[in-house]
Amino acid sequence: MAATAGKQLGTLAAAYYHHQKLNLHCYQLCSLLQVRNYAARKGTREKAKKKKVKVEVKKVGFVPPIRQKKTETLTVGELQTDDSWKSEPLDDVWLGKYHKWKVYPFAEAVECHRETHHPTCYNLPNAFINAYIELDMHGEKPTKIVEAFTRTVNVPHVFDHGENRTVIAFAKTPELLQLADKAGATISGDNQLIKRIQKGEISVSDFTAAVAHPEIMADLSVIRGLMKRKFPNPRVGTLGLDLSVLIRKILYGIQYKAVPLEQDITFGRITVPIGRLTMDSKQLEENFIAIIKDVEQVRPKRDGLFITRTSLRCPPSTEVFKVEFQKYFEEKNSADASYESDDDEEIVRTNVI
Incomplete structure (x- = not known):
């Protein structure tokens, strides 16, 4: 009897120990689930708060039809340029839709x-x-x-x-600089002008365009990054031998x-x-x-x-x-x-x- 009771007691102790261990594991698992649920609820609340923010709608007053901006709309007939199939107008008053454009x-x-x-x-x-x-x-x-x-x-x-255009000119010889000034260049110079631009004393962005003589292009390459799209280019018409022609074309x-x-x-x-x-x-x-x-x-x-x-x-x-x-x-x-x-x-x- 004593041996049987001892076995039962040992079985109960093992069951109790296993039950306690299972409870601990469940507690840890539940705590993790609670953290995840709390994080999810927090994100949901933040989203709900953002949705509740009221967007202020500015009311626009009544705009008369005359002041409303009208976009140009062209019909197929207006795009069609060949009107040779239309008849000639017979008098001084005619419908342009059915007759040739005078x-x-x-x-x-x-x-x-x-x-x-x-x-x-x-x-x-x-x-x-x-x-x-x-x-x-x-x-x-x-x-x-x-x-x-x-x-x-x-x-x-x-x-x-009706436009105020300004031109900066680059050249090496005094003769070319004098011609650029006579043509209407706002400012002209050689390597000294390039150094002033490097120091920030003169900004190329203040000028409409920049022209240059091919002889100074090697020295001008040091400020290529500062000039960006205004860097002289023969395709654009800002680089050439005759500075006066280039300047007049830009100005006038x-x-x-x-x-x-x-x-x-x-x-x-x-x-x-x-x-x-x-x-x-x-x-x-x-x-x-x-x-x-x-x-x-x-x-x-x-x-x-x-x-x-x-x-x-x-x-x-x-x-x-x-x-x-x-x-x-x-x-x-x-x-x-x-x-x-x-x-x-x-x-x-x-x-x-």
Whole structure:
């Protein structure tokens, strides 16, 4: 009996010990679970607090319809430049939707804008007159599109473009620096000017552009990081042998940008001022010719027109007058052909002799 009781007591002791060990393990496990639950609840509370933060909404007052900004929306018909299939207007009043767009002589289009800007109308006799140039942006291959580009062109008749431009010039010889100053450079110099820029006495960011002569490019490379995009480059037209031409192009040249349309990227447009209404019509026409010839230089190597349509606009008037542009290229082609024929005739004469 004593042996049996001892065995039972030992079994109970082992069971008790095992029970206590199991309780300890459960306690530790529960404590860990409590920490995880607490951490999860804390994260949930933080998220809830963030959601409860009220966002202050600013109320906008009523804007009259006249003052609302209107985005330019062009229809397929306005993008279509070929209207040869339309009929000619029979009188002075017609619907542009069903008839050809009238082509005005350049001088007549300018005179029409002068009438609308007379003191009795808009009272802006010295307003800018803009050339609106439409482009076919198809590239050399059918799948390629001409990207947006920005160029600066020298116009034969300079006018006040309303911008304050400044130029810094770099050259080695005193003769070149003197020519740069006469051309209108804000500041010019050699290695001493480069050292002043390195010390921080002069900031290149204060100038519209920087031009340089090729002889000083080796010394100018030490401040390439400070100049960034304003570092002289022949592609941009800021590096060359004739500093006076470069400076005048920056100061008085007209900058334009070709932008693809959002409705159809195969169409592009350029809006560029060609002068003011107070200028002579012949001068405005010569500026217009210089600009369209510069645009034609970007033409991709493919068949068809690059410039599809040109017109004259003069804000704030909404009138648009279409003008002819192909005749200016035809004059150039005929002049080149006549020059080649003269050369051929001269060669024949020399052979005969």
